[in-house]
Amino acid sequence: MIRNMSERNHGFARFVSRALGVRQIMSNRVLEASSGKSLQVAENSKSRPSQALDHHDLLPKLGFAEVYRVRSNIGLLIQDFARKPIPTLTYEYLTQYKPPLTNNEKYVLAIKTINQLLTYTCRRLVAVQKLPYIAVLNPNIEETNRLYLKTLESLLSMDYPYGLHDQASMQGKLTEFLDDHQDTLLTLSKGFQEIMGLYPEKEVVFEFLNAHLRDRIIMKLLATHYLKLVSQVDPDSLMIGVLHKKLKVSELIRRVAEFVGDLCFVKYDQQVPVNISTGSDIEFSCIPTDLEYVLTELLKNSCRAHIENSTSENPTHEKPIEVAIVRSDDTLEIRIQDYGGGIPPKVEDRMFDYSYSTVEMDEKDTGMSAFIIPGAEVSNVSGMGFGLPMCKAYLEMFGGTLDIQSLWGWGTDAYVKLKGPQSKLLR
Template sequence: MVIYFHRKIKGNKKIALFSHDDPQSALADSAGEDPRLPMLLQLSRSCIRRSFSTGRILRTQNLVTEVSQNDVVSFYNAKVINYANRSIRPVTLKELIRFGQPPLSRQSLTQCAHYARTELPVRLAMRVRAFQNLPFIVGTNPHIKDVYRLYYESFDSLEKYSDLQDSEYTSDVEFAEKLKDLVERHADNIPTLARGFLECKKYMNTKDMTAFLDDMIHARIGIRLIAEQCISLIHATKEENNHDQLAKNYIGIINTQLSPARVIRQCADFVTELCEFNYGEAPEIIVTGHVDTTFTYVPVHLEYILTELLKNAARATVENAKKANLPIPAVEVAISHGSRDIGIRVRDQGGGVKPEDLNHIFEYSYTTVKNDDHDDSGNIFSGITRLAMQSGVGGPMAGLGFGLPLARMYAQYFGGSMTLISLYGYGCDIFLKLKHIDESLGQLEI
């Protein structure tokens, strides 16, 4: 059996063989003159295979990893390399909204679809190449490989639309279905990546892992925004009864009259049910401040952020109260309408964050949840991964260490911020600031 392995070392293409005793060590290097030509390595039948799910090293009669023909084809696909070498064409939020300004014209829809079908393959190809440049042992992790294959298959599915002239592009519905398939298939990418990198932490330094995940998640947000905006606009033209007041507030997936108080209450109801299911009781969640304020924002982003913050607050509050055998105090959420941003403060009495954990809470894969809480069957909060925010985000996670970093990235995407202040022994305040994006539409790029 043959394994293909390319790796960049100091700008040159190299081949590396791994020893039986240490899969990370390179025994031999040889340069490849043509990067498009795969090089074949015959490995010994007896070798080390890492079982990522158990964390043990097993000596087997199999290869370190079996690389399918499709994996090899995707790695050496010249189209992927060609598209990945192109520059992305950022679109401002103002332009994205302009595509869907009522009345929605055929010209606007054509412009939106043209941008999506020419831009998305480039961004997807860049993600494929990012996976291919991961350390070999990390790339063979089954969770990470699954996400890699999804990105390659999505690129392969959309690439055929990229070079079509507008006159050749004839079916909005067909293209919308392709985009819908992309969005649905990638819904669980973040929890899948979280599990993969949790298993691979010792094979990749924190700085490189953070850089990869920052780029991946930032790109993912942009890809999904473009795809979902296009889907929404195409479907809007097909709907006959789309005149209710709520629909009038939407331009694609962007709500121009979004009520933070309403979103907070919806997320609070959801988190309360989960908390009661898991603990038998839940804290009251009180909403105060400028409860009548509205602003322009992407609802699924705010839903994810608030669900994650409320979930953390509720969990800490209940566990801390039970430990001290005290009544469960309320979680307080205050809203402030400023001249430049919307402020939201989430205050709990959950005991705060230990000083030694405070500098790590926004690091990927860092968690204060015990290992035995990771079991999906025993912890309803793990089920949020599959239940919450399937459209656009992927759901908050307990115990995987991605919840707060991801929430902060969504807050920062449109120029906002998230700050945590802990009073250890008492509780936490988290301050969320979200810009009035309708006042800076021309500067916010996707």
């Protein structure tokens, strides 16, 4: 416990030089970005040297009162940003700038992206501190906390305003952020697996995980959108940042089905056919990576059910999974119908809980996924049952839904409803 507290305090001390005076600077940045004013990029912004001072070496020379004041300021900084309101992420936000971006648009987008990432990061730090004491002491959860402290340090280290003009610097910071948070769910899921049996009030943990997944998805989406949008130069491109204007849905489903089939072959030495019965020619505007994740999780569940419930009398692994695609204006609906025996009634009501998982206990204990390629353990969070909750989080972020209907002994139908942007936003 003492070691964990010491490491946490050391994490605060690492970015002590950014605590003094940064609250007012960052507040001004939020106001500047939200005002909608045209911000002109100075021609000599890249050549102007940074005036930021490195005070890391001064910390050991400070007295107790000064160190306490600095750390208190950092705590207040985190609280301040955690309380700042953030507008709901919408397609209007993602399509407000279209490629190619002007220097002024890149600068404003950089301000908005950094400000929102700062607020989401501070919200996660505050949320961790509000967890039960047994959770905060868990080394895996503490590692997640330290990672968000590192992210906060990195974001605050941006030299405002001139560092935001430097596109290479911005890309480096956001790429580092995405790399750092690539495998955080695996670490977090291990931590909560270790404490769930000791802490009876699981609703508190589930509430934390709901908010954590939502904020994590948004943070990664904001960073990825910036990186893609500033690098797109073709005005006729089908992409606006992370948004695809005319995605051929059937092609994405076939790619996902092929990927899931490879996973099944590695694990079971069998594959399940996937048949698209309706809507092969439908195009839709959406974020392909979000839809790809949802389809992958659902097809993994269906294929696994087909294979594991297959018998000589009823070889379900040979029956195709049926997929139907329907579009109505800015709404896409996909039905995935399998014949894998359905969901047991005793767990059907809990399938969207984080504690629900059909992975066998020996696989849970080792942290292995039901579908895992050797060497790809970092993608697994199945031990906590993150799959379906994350699918819901992805879809609900833009007003979509995920409904599951199961007939025990027969099969399961999954209904995906995805909302897309209005056509006027794409012009």
